Amino acid sequence: MTDIISITLENEMDLVLAHKRSMKVAEKIGLTVATQTAFATAVAEVARTVIDHTNMGNLQLAISGSHPRFSLNAVIVFGPIAELKKDDEGFFYAQKLVPEFSFETRDGSSVIEMAMGIPRSLRMDALKIAALKAFFLTEEPLNAYEEIKNRKNFLSKVTSEQELEIKHEKFINEKKSEFISIASHEIKTPITILKAYTQMLVKNHDNFDPKINSIVDKLDQQTTKLTTLVQQLMDVSQMENGTMTYNREDMAFNAFMKDIVDVLTQAHATHPIVLNLGADTHVSIDKLRMEQVITNLLGNAAKYSPPGTSINVDTKIENNFAIVSVSDEGIGMSPETLGLIFEKFYRNKEVMTTHPGLGMGLYITSKIVVDHGGKIWAESTDGKGSIFHISIPRK
Numbered sequence: 001m002t003d004i005i006s007i008t009l010e011n012e013m014d015l016v017l018a019h020k021r022s023m024k025v026a027e028k029i030g031l032t033v034a035t036q037t038a039f040a041t042a043v044a045e046v047a048r049t050v051i052d053h054t055n056m057g058n059l060q061l062a063i064s065g066s067h068p069r070f071s072l073n074a075v076i077v078f079g080p081i082a083e084l085k086k087d088d089e090g091f092f093y094a095q096k097l098v099p100e101f102s103f104e105t106r107d108g109s110s111v112i113e114m115a116m117g118i119p120r121s122l123r124m125d126a127l128k129i130a131a132l133k134a135f136f137l138t139e140e141p142l143n144a145y146e147e148i149k150n151r152k153n154f155l156s157k158v159t160s161e162q163e164l165e166i167k168h169e170k171f172i173n174e175k176k177s178e179f180i181s182i183a184s185h186e187i188k189t190p191i192t193i194l195k196a197y198t199q200m201l202v203k204n205h206d207n208f209d210p211k212i213n214s215i216v217d218k219l220d221q222q223t224t225k226l227t228t229l230v231q232q233l234m235d236v237s238q239m240e241n242g243t244m245t246y247n248r249e250d251m252a253f254n255a256f257m258k259d260i261v262d263v264l265t266q267a268h269a270t271h272p273i274v275l276n277l278g279a280d281t282h283v284s285i286d287k288l289r290m291e292q293v294i295t296n297l298l299g300n301a302a303k304y305s306p307p308g309t310s311i312n313v314d315t316k317i318e319n320n321f322a323i324v325s326v327s328d329e330g331i332g333m334s335p336e337t338l339g340l341i342f343e344k345f346y347r348n349k350e351v352m353t354t355h356p357g358l359g360m361g362l363y364i365t366s367k368i369v370v371d372h373g374g375k376i377w378a379e380s381t382d383g384k385g386s387i388f389h390i391s392i393p394r395k
């Protein structure tokens, strides 16, 4: 069966459309005026009865059959409406007007099918059917009502296509996150073992000659980098799945900052790090996650500034927040870059080839800060350095 035209049956106005469109299809096929009228009247009769009971019916005009026997069909689907049966008086005349009339229940809906044979003399074939379909696709609306209805149908078609696309995208995204999660877990195990062995070698420096020790140190640095990258991948997938959890504890803020900056000073021997502690307070934080935040900000400050330049870490209390500011004298950023740095996977083009990274650090950092009820922001001047601030609510 090839659908030629479809009309939703919602109100009296659709009755007019159903009648006129049935006439027009029958006329375009070449049926006699008497047959056109009989068919269109039968369709209108059934449509009227359906519209009397529901505003959710649908009429489809179609051509069925194969060479040389074709027929014009009207398929009306509605319901389920218990009181509407085949012998309803609303269907009585229609059954007299068309030679084939069937009433059945399919998938919980009532379906009325009417068919009118198309004489062989009209030489119906696939080409003619395609031309008929094309004609009604481009046919001007009969009236303003049909124009609005067509637009509404078009919009709801576009909406449902978009919904499908969104669903598909969501599915792909879920699969990607799942892949990242599985891959990062799988990669983490061998890296942890590698790290344990390199640590053993580092501890045995005295047993090796300096050349070997320098290789061992490089191995150790690179496995540390790999561990951080894999951890970032795992964090991003946890953030996407909404499974990131925090074990918050009460902490004296200045002591926390001093401890972590001491550790990072050892790790970034290339840059003098100056810690200026302001007034003290207590905060409720996940210690490991907040260490990750400071590590990332200090790591970026060291990564994006020349060796030998200072990095300052200042703390203060402002209103109900503890503020940490990390400033460097590095390459800085343009205002455009500054507006994008907290986006997932964002990396400035200029640093892509010169500085390693995956563009996940600030995305994870900002998520952790925001999940603690704080904020993160930055100021920067291209070529002159940057300053990153975070605020954490006081306990």
Ligand code: ADP
Binding pocket: 300, 301, 304, 328, 330, 331, 332, 333, 337, 341, 346, 347, 348, 351, 356, 357, 358, 359, 360, 361, 362, 363, 385, 386
């Ligand atoms: P990554 O460092 O892996 O690229 P981040 O999310 O940590 O990822 O940083 C995103 C981008 O922000 C970097 O690519 C860089 O362009 C910019 N950026 C971050 N920190 C600094 C900084 N201290 N100085 C200059 N640019 C920075």
